[in-house]
Amino acid sequence: MLEVKRLCKSFGGVSAVDDVTFSVEAGSIHSVIGPNGAGKTTLFNLITGIYTPSAGQILFKNKDITGLRPDKLARLGMSRTFQNLQICMNMTACENVMLGAHLRLNHGILAGMAHLRKLVRQDAACREEALGFMQFAGVGQYGDSDASQMPFGALKRLEIARALATKPSILLLDEPAAGLNHTETGEISELIKKIASSGLTVVLVEHDMKMVMHISDHVTVLNYGTKLASGTVAEVRQNPAVISAYLGTTAQQEK
Ligand SMILES: Nc1ncnc2c1ncn2[C@@H]1O[C@H](COP(=O)(O)OP(=O)(O)O)[C@@H](O)[C@H]1O
Ligand SMILES: [Mg+2]
Structure with a gap:
């Protein structure tokens, strides 16, 4: 589904991502872990087109997507959430989700004005669909609530x-x-x-080791921008480099 090949990104003198290679199987949950500053968010920003790599290649469904913009990638079927919430607080919960659907349906403002009735009809369908996704994510009850009134946990969902x-x-x-x-x-x-299980491929950056070990099919470990290890949960757990660099310090927390 996704292949990252010898990917590099440096900011001035800092190598945030340094020669990282791994692949993500379709339908799997693949986690990227590593201490703070390991390059996880930078890696996500490279994959999702927010940053352009200094070197390397990214393939998505066997298509070279290196350097493509986020909107192009969204149309190809890539979506993401952010470490710092990116929710429009002056909109309702449902409107926020409709924004997501609009990204897919959007035919441009002018086309929209020319087909106003169609747009309104589409909006009703879009709203219904948005409520469906909210239900799926466990926040259906917030329908038309202002996003600013929702608790943090609900906003993440x-x-x-x-x-x-x-x-x-x-x-x-x-x-x-x-x-x-x-x-x-x-x-x-x-x-x-x-x-x-609904068929999507999930790539996850997460700090909570217990959660990662519980839900992942595959784990890639970063440290100082480089790949320390990549494998199943069991393989990564036993990798000596991983244990000394990362797991050793969190093994206590896991208990
Ligand atoms: N936009 C940026 N400009 C300069 N340095 C950055 C930028 N983004 C990240 N870095 C640096 O790259 C390294 C990796 O950061 P980041 O990808 O945020 O790590 P993580 O998400 O694993 O905590 C850090 O040293 C960070 O300071
Ligand atoms: Mg981060």
């Missing part, structure tokens, strides 16, 4: 609902459990598993 509304084949989640309590983290894990 709302952002996932909006990403799903673009009907992606791959979903990239940057720290979906950040800031959530234990119960909410468990609920987000279940949602991610539900998304994968």
Whole structure:
């Protein structure tokens, strides 16, 4: 589904992502882990077209997507959420999710004005669909609530609902459990598993090791921008380089 080949990105003198290669199988949950500053978000920004790589190649469904813009990638079936929530607080919950669907339906403002009635009809359908995605993500009850009135945990789910509304084949989640309590983290894990069983491929950056080990099919470990290891949960757990660089420090937390 996704292949990252010898990917590099440097900012001035800092190699944020340095010669990283891995591939993500269709329908799997693939996690990218690593300490703060390891290059996880930069990697996501490269894959989703926010940054242009300094070197290397990215293939999505066997198509070279290196350097393509985020809107192009969205149309090809790639969607993401952000480490820092990107929700429009002056809109309702449902409107936020409709934004996601509009990305797919949008024919441009002028075309929209020329086909106003069609647009209104489409909006009704779009709204219904948005509510469906909200229900799926467990925030259906917030329908027309102002986003600014929603609790943080619900906003994290709302952002996932909006990403799903673009009907992606791959979903990239940057720290979906950040800031959530234990119960909410468990609920987000279940949602991610539900998304994968509905046929989507999920790539996840996450700090919560227990969650990663619980839900991932495959794990890639980054450290100082380089790939330390990539494999199944069991393989990565036993990798000595991973244990000394990362897992060793969090093994206590896992218990
Ligand atoms: N836009 C940027 N400009 C300069 N340096 C950056 C930028 N984004 C990330 N970095 C640097 O790249 C490294 C990796 O950061 P990041 O990808 O955010 O790590 P992670 O998400 O794993 O915590 C860090 O040293 C960070 O300071
Ligand atoms: Mg990050």
